[in-house]
Amino acid sequence: MLDLAQLRPLAFALAIGLIIGLQRGWQARTEPTGKRVAGFRTFGLLGLGGGLAALLPLPFGTVILTAASAALVVGYVRESNSSEYSATNTIAGILTLGLGAFAAMGRETEAMAAAAVMLLLLAMRHRLHHFLRGISAAEIEAASRFAIVALVILPLMPDKAYGPFDAWNPRQLWTVVVLVLALSFAGYVATRRIGPSKGLLVTAAAGALVSSTAVTASYARRLKEDGPAVPALIAGIALASAISYGRLLVLAALLATYALPTLAIAIVPAALVAVAAAWIVARRAQPQLHEGELALGNPLNFGSAFGLAAFVAALSVLSRWALDHFGSAGIGIVLLLTGLADVDAAVITLAGFPQQSLSPERAGLLLTLPVIANMSVKIALVLVNAPNRRGLTAALPLLATTLVTGLGAAFLALA
Known part of the structure; x- marks a missing residue:
């Protein structure tokens, strides 16, 4: 059968x-x-x-x-x-x-x-x-470089602690560099695909995945002159700051999970304030306004990769030295100064610490310091590039989010 x-x-x-x-x-x-x-x-x-x-x-x-x-x-x-x-x-x-x-x-x-x-x-x-017809030669070259960074260099990195205070683990260091570059490159590609035809707000949101500071500076420069684009530019600056908070939470979730709950409590309200400010201002903007492009450099090149790695390596030693001599207060000062240049580097530096060296609450609070420092830099950029009433209006949402972050951190520190 x-x-x-x-x-x-x-x-x-x-x-x-x-x-x-x-x-x-x-x-x-x-x-x-x-x-x-x-x-x-x-x-x-x-x-x-x-x-x-x-x-x-x-x-x-x-x-x-x-x-x-x-x-x-x-x-x-x-x-x-x-x-x-x-x-x-x-x-x-x-x-x-x-x-x-x-x-x-x-x-x-x-x-x-x-x-x-x-x-x-x-x-x-x-x-x-x-999709292929829309890819530029620069993007193909950048993707090839990313393949080298992620698939060639990363496997060759030794997984062992080196240097002063055993602060350098090449494999771990390069892994987070690859992660940050991948996130930035995704935002860069999204910005190129969306283009200015989708509007200033959408362009600001995509561009903030690459660099919210670059978006803020670019939009602030255009606020020097009055015009119909002013509400959209102000809303775009506020929205870029909200996206930067979201990007920070994603990095913390991937690299420093133990610090995420405290960090989220401190900065999620600030992100909501930024979104609310963007929505209120955007209601006065022309819905299809799309004049001008957002100039963003390709974030994926060997210079930026090695530069970020060197910056984080130096911060790793400095922060461990500060922890050894001054405790968590010393780390806070290092991260605060780091935030003036790069919040990503601050997250990576904190992620490199052994979890037992900092409590989750302390780690989350420490990450609010570079956030406040970075927002202060953005406020200064807006006021310097647009020293007028429009610039002041654009700086107000950033100031509000900074104050909310500071109040949230203070509340958690005293709780």
């Missing part, structure tokens, strides 16, 4: 072929009869054929799979002169054969998962092409 369980591998192989064939047949649905190279039935047969070949004795199965793959390649070569012919069908056919064989070998789950990913890639053809 036929055991249906024996047909299970072939059923999976056929299903894989039909899944891929459904997309390929739909893709060629507008082609006239006779012009469709392969579709629903053909790919179903390829999947089934791969499954059958896998069930045959090894020499015969290998010969059949090789011959079928060669036939697909020959067919592609013969038709490659046609401008409408794509190698995708050939590659998809060979993969369908292989996945059918893989499923018949008892690896149904892995084969179906691979088929699902393959189907997604095939279905996203137009989106992927549109």
Whole structure:
């Protein structure tokens, strides 16, 4: 009697072929009869054929799979002169054969998962092409650099403590540098993709993922002159500060989780104040205002990566020296001064401390110091770049968020 369980591998192989064939047949649905190279039935047969070949004795199965793959390649070569012919069908056919064989070998789950990913890639053809057309040469170069930073340099870093106070662990240090660069680069790409056509507020939000300080300075310079863009610029500055709070919370969650609860209690109210200020001011802005671009440098280059690593390495030694001589008050001074230049570096520095050296409450409170320092720098940038009533109006939300952060930290310190 036929055991249906024996047909299970072939059923999976056929299903894989039909899944891929459904997309390929739909893709060629507008082609006239006779012009469709392969579709629903053909790919179903390829999947089934791969499954059958896998069930045959090894020499015969290998010969059949090789011959079928060669036939697909020959067919592609013969038709490659046609401008409408794509190698995708050939590659998809060979993969369908292989996945059918893989499923018949008892690896149904892995084969179906691979088929699902393959189907997604095939279905996203137009989106992927549109995405590729929008990529600039600079972005390709930056992505290549990130691959070197994350996939070449990082694995070579030793996972061992070095230096004064054992402050330097190259692997941990470079890991957080990669993380910060990845977050900044994501914001940079988002800003490039969104562009000025989406409005000043959206551009400010995306740009703040790269550098809220750069957004603040850029928008403040445009506040020197009056015009219809003033409300949107002021709202953009407030929104950028709110996004910077969110970015800080994400970094703390990833790098210094133990400090997150206290930090969140201190700065979430400030972020809400910034969002509320942006919303109130934005109501007076023209909804489709999109004049001018936000100039942001590409954050992903070797100079910025090594610079951040060197900065954090120096801070790690300095902060440990301060802890050894002055206790947590010494760390607070170091982080406060660090915040004048870079809040990210302050988070990374604190994350490098052993958790037992600081209580979660103390660590969270210490991180509010660079936040206050950085906001003070932004207030100064606004007032220096726009020394007028408009600049003062733009600085008020930043001042409010700074005061709320300070009050929150003071409340937690006294509680």
